[in-house]
Each structure stands twice: as C-alpha cells, then as structure tokens.
Amino acid sequence: MRIGAIEAGGTKFICGIGDEHGRIEDQISFPTGHPDQTMPRVIEYFQGIGVEAIGIGSFGPIDLRPDSPAYGYITTTPKPGWANYDLLGNLKQAFPVPLGWDTDVNAAAYGEVKWGAAQNLSSCLYITVGTGVGVGVYAEGRLVHGLVHPEGGHVPTRRHPEDHYSGRCPYHGDCLEGMAAGPAIEARWGRKGHELPAEHKAWEIEAFYIAESLTQAVLLLSPEKIILGGGVMQQSQLFPLIREAVRRNLNDYVSAAAILTQMEEYIVPPGLGQQAGLCGALALGLSAIHNQTSSSKSNLI
Ligand code: ADP
Ligand code: ZN
Numbered sequence: 521m522r523i524g525a526i527e528a529g530g531t532k533f534i535c536g537i538g539d540e541h542g543r544i545e546d547q548i549s550f551p552t553g554h555p556d557q558t559m560p561r562v563i564e565y566f567q568g569i570g571v572e573a574i575g576i577g578s579f580g581p582i583d584l585r586p587d588s589p590a591y592g593y594i595t596t597t598p599k600p601g602w603a604n605y606d607l608l609g610n611l612k613q614a615f616p617v618p619l620g621w622d623t624d625v626n627a628a629a630y631g632e633v634k635w636g637a638a639q640n641l642s643s644c645l646y647i648t649v650g651t652g653v654g655v656g657v658y659a660e661g662r663l664v665h666g667l668v669h670p671e672g673g674h675v676p677t678r679r680h681p682e683d684h685y686s687g688r689c690p691y692h693g694d695c696l697e698g699m700a701a702g703p704a705i706e707a708r709w710g711r712k713g714h715e716l717p718a719e720h721k722a723w724e725i726e727a728f729y730i731a732e733s734l735t736q737a738v739l740l741l742s743p744e745k746i747i748l749g750g751g752v753m754q755q756s757q758l759f760p761l762i763r764e765a766v767r768r769n770l771n772d773y774v775s776a777a778a779i780l781t782q783m784e785e786y787i788v789p790p791g792l793g794q795q796a797g798l799c800g801a802l803a804l805g806l807s808a809i810h811n812q813t814s815s816s817k818s819n820l821i
Contacts, residue, residue, distance in 0.1 A: 577627025
C-alpha cells in the first residue's frame, strides 16, 4: 500500500510516502512560500507515484466541518496567500483519491496513538512548542474537532512571579504561545533557545508556563498521555522541570498512578520523534481509505 502524507507547516512543508504500518519510504521538505509556488511542488512530488490516499496535517486555523462551504480551507492565517485557501480542494483536483484532513497537531496526536507513545490508549494530548504552540486532542478514541478545533496554544496562563516579559501573541499578548513559544524565549532573553545553557533560569520559567497549561489540560480533559514535541522541547532538561511543576500544581488531587508515581511515562517526548507529524498525516490518509470503504458499504445498505 502506498499512501501520501503531507505535514503542511507554517515554516516548512514535508511530503512523504509510506505504508499501512507507518513506515515512511521517502520524504522531502521545502520552505512554505506562497501557495502558487508551494502547491505545485507538493503536486509534482506525488505525481506518477500512484498513491491510494493522501493524509494532510495542516497549520491553521483550518475548516474541518464536512458540511461547511469552506471545508478543507485554511481560514484566517496572516501568512501571505494562505488565508481562505482551499488546500484540500486543490489536492483533490490533482489526486482524486481519499483525502484525510486535520490540524498538524491532531495529526501528530493520531500518529502517536497509532504507532508511537500513545498506542492502545483512547486519549492523549500532543503539544508542540516551536515557532508557535499547538495542541492536538485525541479523546474517547477519536480526534477532537468540536466547534472549530482545539486552540490550546492560546489559553491564558498565570504569570511566573519573576517574569516581567509582556508576551508576543498578536491576539492575546501573554497567552501560552505568547509566553512560551520559541520566539518568546528569544525576545525575553535576547538569545535563541538553543543558545541558552541548560541551567539557565529561562528553562524554569519555560517549564512553569508549559506546566500551567498541562495542569489545566489534565483537569479538563483527563488525557491518558501527554506528548510534548517541537523545537523547544529538544531541551530535554525541560521534561523533569515540567513533570515536577505539574505534580506541585496538582498537589495529589488527581489520584492516578500516572501522576502520583509514573510521571516519567505520563509526560513524554514523541515516540515517533521528529516524524510524529508526517506519520500522523500518513495515519489520516489510511483512515480516509477506511472511512470511504465503510461509508460506501453503508450506502449499499
Ligand atoms: P516550527 O514550529 O516552525 O514547525 P520548530 O518546532 O523547529 O519549527 O520550532 C522552531 C522554534 O523552536 C524556534 O523559535 C527555535 O528557536 C526553537 N528551537 C529549535 N530548536 C531548539 C533547541 N534545540 N532548543 C531551544 N529552542 C529551539
Ligand atoms: Zn494567543
């Protein structure tokens, strides 16, 4: 089986080809430019390969409601050319195969459920801390869309008592993304995250903000696993700091072994490493085939 996968990021696009076991055979990556330049590269990559389906995990916000006229569109992004862009429709025109479509972070959560750190679980959160902060939610055995889709990067957060940085989210200032994404670290300390030493105060403050949101997520959604990916999480010293801060925040209130004694296995890096997003897109492509098969079966009844 050959399935196409697209991780459509605001910074770069990754396209790949894989199989039903989550194995990626080939992949390419290029910077995200104007869609007039980027989409032909995507289409050229898959042409002649004979993919049976394509899964797309996209930066957003995106429209996920199948009954909406804008289904398959990227909606309100400030990225030139991509606002109100019919990403799914353009792909459908080039490749009339089943297409899976979800947010980049929901895709990554799904990849982790199928082949990564959340296998055999019916719930998990996937959080990326990179240029922005994104949160994918898998609950009760399915990806959560709801009204639009979760936007957990923009939750308001309490302030670290020693942090006077104003935050850089254009909408909210000091939301989680405004305080904790890579560009906020750089703006607060005058250096990029990877240039700051592991024992720098920056990481305690960073862990504080991430832990604030994880605490809310644990209380609100009760996920069975929390997976933290993205460039900033390459700083592996963050993991123990975050686990400790979440434990302190919860103060033994949530009485689950995962939190009381097994936090090392509860808040974890992606089992699929850097491939979580692309494998997730592959998994979306695979389920698009299954969905089509089951809906055509139900049409016959
Ligand atoms: P994107 O979010 O654009 O898809 P990344 O997840 O790589 O890409 O995130 C990029 C952000 O993460 C940048 O702000 C960068 O400074 C930061 N970053 C990347 N690598 C590291 C690192 N090793 N340590 C700390 N910050 C990092
Ligand atoms: Zn915000």
